Amino acid sequence: MAGLGRGRGRGKGYMSFSIEAVGIGKGENLPPSILQPTPLFPPMEHKPVPLVMGEEAEYMLALKQEFRGNMKTLPFYVRPAVSKKDVERYSDKYQNSGPSDNTIEWNPDWKRLPKELRIRVKKALKENTSLSLDTPVDPKPSKKTRVDKEEIIHKLETLEEEVTSDEEEGEKKKQEEEQQDGEEEYDEEEFEEETDYIMSYFDNGEEFGGDSDDNMDEAIY
Amino acid sequence: MTAQEVRLCGLLLQEHFGEVVERIGTHLLRGGAQNLRTIANETNTPLDLVKKSLCVLVQHGACEFGSGRRGPGSPVEYRASCERVLRVLRYPRYIYTAKTLYGDTGELIVEEVLQRGHMTMSNTVKTVADRLTHNMEEGRSMEYSEVVSAFSKLVETHFLQRCPPVAEMGTAATSTNPATPGTPAASASTAPPTAESNPDCYKLPHVTLIGRGKRRRSSDDSEEQRGGKKAKMDSESCGDEGIYWQVNFERFHQHFRDQAIISAVASKLDQTSSEIVRTMLRMSEVTTTQTAAYTQPLSANEIFRSLPPNYSISRPILDQYLSLLVDDPMEFVGKSGDSGGGMYVVNLQRALANLARATLESVVQERFGSRSARIFRLLLRKRHLEQKQVEDFAMIPAKEAKDMLYTLLSENLVQLQEIPKTPDHAPSRTFYLYTVNQLPTARLLLQHCYKTVANLIERRLFETKENKRLLEKSQRIEAILASLQASGAEPEQLTEVEEMITAPERQQLEALRHHINKLDSTENQVDETVFLLESYIFSTKTK
Numbered sequence: 001m002a003g004l005g006r007g008r009g010r011g012k013g014y015m016s017f018s019i020e021a022v023g024i025g026k027g028e029n030l031p032p033s034i035l036q037p038t039p040l041f042p043p044m045e046h047k048p049v050p051l052v053m054g055e056e057a058e059y060m061l062a063l064k065q066e067f068r069g070n071m072k073t074l075p076f077y078v079r080p081a082v083s084k085k086d087v088e089r090y091s092d093k094y095q096n097s098g099p100s101d102n103t104i105e106w107n108p109d110w111k112r113l114p115k116e117l118r119i120r121v122k123k124a125l126k127e128n129t130s131l132s133l134d135t136p137v138d139p140k141p142s143k144k145t146r147v148d149k150e151e152i153i154h155k156l157e158t159l160e161e162e163v164t165s166d167e168e169e170g171e172k173k174k175q176e177e178e179q180q181d182g183e184e185e186y187d188e189e190e191f192e193e194e195t196d197y198i199m200s201y202f203d204n205g206e207e208f209g210g211d212s213d214d215n216m217d218e219a220i221y
Numbered sequence: 222m223t224a225q226e227v228r229l230c231g232l233l234l235q236e237h238f239g240e241v242v243e244r245i246g247t248h249l250l251r252g253g254a255q256n257l258r259t260i261a262n263e264t265n266t267p268l269d270l271v272k273k274s275l276c277v278l279v280q281h282g283a284c285e286f287g288s289g290r291r292g293p294g295s296p297v298e299y300r301a302s303c304e305r306v307l308r309v310l311r312y313p314r315y316i317y318t319a320k321t322l323y324g325d326t327g328e329l330i331v332e333e334v335l336q337r338g339h340m341t342m343s344n345t346v347k348t349v350a351d352r353l354t355h356n357m358e359e360g361r362s363m364e365y366s367e368v369v370s371a372f373s374k375l376v377e378t379h380f381l382q383r384c385p386p387v388a389e390m391g392t393a394a395t396s397t398n399p400a401t402p403g404t405p406a407a408s409a410s411t412a413p414p415t416a417e418s419n420p421d422c423y424k425l426p427h428v429t430l431i432g433r434g435k436r437r438r439s440s441d442d443s444e445e446q447r448g449g450k451k452a453k454m455d456s457e458s459c460g461d462e463g464i465y466w467q468v469n470f471e472r473f474h475q476h477f478r479d480q481a482i483i484s485a486v487a488s489k490l491d492q493t494s495s496e497i498v499r500t501m502l503r504m505s506e507v508t509t510t511q512t513a514a515y516t517q518p519l520s521a522n523e524i525f526r527s528l529p530p531n532y533s534i535s536r537p538i539l540d541q542y543l544s545l546l547v548d549d550p551m552e553f554v555g556k557s558g559d560s561g562g563g564m565y566v567v568n569l570q571r572a573l574a575n576l577a578r579a580t581l582e583s584v585v586q587e588r589f590g591s592r593s594a595r596i597f598r599l600l601l602r603k604r605h606l607e608q609k610q611v612e613d614f615a616m617i618p619a620k621e622a623k624d625m626l627y628t629l630l631s632e633n634l635v636q637l638q639e640i641p642k643t644p645d646h647a648p649s650r651t652f653y654l655y656t657v658n659q660l661p662t663a664r665l666l667l668q669h670c671y672k673t674v675a676n677l678i679e680r681r682l683f684e685t686k687e688n689k690r691l692l693e694k695s696q697r698i699e700a701i702l703a704s705l706q707a708s709g710a711e712p713e714q715l716t717e718v719e720e721m722i723t724a725p726e727r728q729q730l731e732a733l734r735h736h737i738n739k740l741d742s743t744e745n746q747v748d749e750t751v752f753l754l755e756s757y758i759f760s761t762k763t764k
Contacts, residue, residue, distance in 0.1 A: 049587055051742055056317070061742045063313040063332075070336060071237045076277045078241045080270055102269040108276055111463065112387045114286050114297045116257055117272045117279075 075105035222250055222303040225671040230306040232678045237309060238277055241266065245274040249284065249301035256289060256296040275299060281338035282467060308470055310674065310748050315473050319380070326371040329353065331380070331468060339384045339465040342372060342426060373425055379472045382422050384465040426464050471511055478756055482572050485579075486546070486553055494542050496532050498553060500524060501567050512760070514570040520561025551575050570760050577663050577757035580750060584666060585634060592617055593625045597634065597657065605638060605654040626655060634662055660761055667754040674747050681740040688733050695730055698722060 051057070071077060081100045103122035110118055222230075227250050235243035248264050249255065255263075261271045278284035283305045289295030312335050320328035329349045334340055340348075346368045353363040375381045479502045487495035504527055505516035525539055534542075543565055546554035552571045558564035578601065586594035596615050600606060606614065612622045629635040640652040685692065701718055722730070 046588060046590060052746060057742055060313040060317050060745050061738060063316050064741055067312055068236060074336060076238055078239045078273050078277060080241055104273050104276060108280055113276060113279060116297060117276055119269060119272050
């Protein structure tokens with residue numbers, strides 16, 4: 001509002017308010033106007049006060065770093081699932097696949113959360129014996145397996161029949177699986193080649209050189 | 222929330238919970254209350270990851286959910302709390318305070334609860350007992366009862382509190398009838414219940430926990446021995462399902478504030494007066510509300526009786542000390558009456574204001590020099606001064622005074638107030654007065670502090686990233702060394718492995734460690750200033 005009409009950049013000395021009032025005397029040297037942004041690390045005339053050192057400060061520092069390290073190992077540190085860049089490997093089925101998106105690695109109290117947030121709790125967590133985490137879920141199944149082992153040791157004699165019957169059932173299942181595998185292999189072989197050549201005509205050279213070479217008179221081609 | 226606060230919150234979330242949670246958290250902080258689908262769409266994150274992150278945020282109290290704006294039928298909306306995320310910066314201070322008050326057990330309890338967000342009492346006791354047993358020597362283990370007693374002490378002194386009960390979402394949707402808008406929706410439309418509104422906030426559950434901590438061993442024998450006891454522990458559910466405990470930050474803040482006042486009195490006057498103030502504060506711990514401007518009046522007789530026994534001062538000396546405290550310009554203690562030998566109060570609000578003012582003055586002194594600080598203090602005291610008056614009162618030559626004033630003005634620590642003499646605001650007929658307003662300046666400084674901490678964290682992350690290769694190498698070598706030592710290797714092998722890190726690399730590692738420690742330590746100390754300024758600003762809000 002003040003001085004709208006006058007002092008619209010008509011030269012250096014013209015300002016919208018009286019400069020005497022603010023304290024700049026007539027003809028005094030003003031610092032030169034700055035035409036570029038201030039430097040990134042300007043030199044400091046007054047150095048900062050040194051940090052407080054001491055037992056308390058060091059203990060708090062250790063606490064802080066330990067806390068940060070611990071948080072990285074807890075399941076609250078959400079890591080997105082790594083997308084597979086390569087071809088699917090057979091060993092993926094048997095290897096620990098790491099975090100996956102649609103499971104949650106810890107067991108929250110679902111009553112305290114809205115229903116829409118509910119995700120499947122990762123089953124692998126319940127089966128693994130805990131190495132470094134003391135989550136409440138872990139000790140239970142591992143103890144149960146140990147308790148189960150004891151029970152089996154104690155009851156082995158009485159349960160022998162059942163065990164053998166289990167084994168028989170297992171064998172039957174295995175045979176069925178083998179048959180299925182055999183069928184699958186056969187199918188694969190036939191369809192794999194998709195050629196007119198019958199597989200048994202193919203000689204892959206493994207038998208070459210297997211005959212005894214007692215008679216060295218004849219040349220071998 | 223300001224841009225600096227959001228930036229700092231983002232960095233804290235990233236360090237403690239990962240980048241996914243950081244993305245979701247900053248989006249919520251910037252955008253206000255949103256529902257699940259909006260968050261997933263706007264952050265381009267898969268829905269499951271969003272759900273996981275929200276679970277983590279709610280678990281740690283950083284996010285609250287409530288029914289949507291359009292009434293009980295609309296999807297659930299989530300709201301992140303900037304203030305709560307900033308508390309993460311102060312966690313080491315909370316843990317350390319618990320240690321000084323309640324020993325190692327208290328420290329571990331608070332640390333566990335902070336790490337997990339909220340926990341049941343039985344869980345906490347078990348985990349802490351296991352951790353303590355792990356650190357003890359072979360053959361000894363920690364009794365649950367000791368941990369329980371430490372836990373109950375923390376609850377009695379209000380350092381731990383129960384988590385507020387969650388409002389029922391489903392029932393609210395079905396119970397309200399759209400035809401009768403007057404019926405109150407079951408707490409879905411009101412503000413979410415705070416912890417304090419629960420009358421059982423500080424009541425311990427009736428649970429008996431018997432047992433000892435377990436040591437994690439690799440041998441099977443000891444596990445089988447305790448197998449029986451373990452099965453017994455887990456088969457009985459401990460009876461306190463659904464009762465979760467969280468850390469009561471406000472109570473810790475009260476404690477820090479008291480500590481700040483006591484140390485200020487100790488440095489301004491002497492040890493005995495600080496003991497007197499400490500006694501007064503301790504006596505009024507339970508009677509003072511959170512936002513009180515001053516404590517309840519205490520008579521000199523009561524103070525005399527409650528002084529710690531090793532501070533035996535006579536009654537007249539106590540009276541002299543009290544009158545000294547009252548006359549002190551810092552106004553920590555005030556006299557509110559004459560009955561009972563004199564009624565005295567501790568002026569909490571005034572004390573906080575003075576502490577904040579001292580912080581501001583010290584900042585100006587360290588950045589601009591003691592003469593600028595003199596001008597600053599002058600303006601704080603005299604409120605409005607003209608250019609000429611500033612020069613006279615501060616006894617600084619005109620040219621230098623001008624220079625300093627303009628530097629302070631450009632940093633926004635000093636403001637210019639125009640007072641026109643004529644209605645047309647002509648510049649030649651207007652007073653220009655310099656002034657300092659304490660509250661806006663404190664807010665400005667607080668934002669600077671947030672920016673500082675954010676810069677420190679970024680620099681630390683940068684340093685770590687730069688030397689990632691070296692850090693990984695040293696970690697691998699440490700792991701190799703540890704495994705070699707465990708399997709009993711000869712000293713030559715150990716030295717050979719140690720020599721895999723060359724001397725200049727070792728120096729570089731050492732320098733890196735030193736820098737990171739310094740940056741971390743600085744964050745802790747800036748947080749102390751942040752606490753003072755935050756408490757001061759908060760105390761003025763509730764007027």
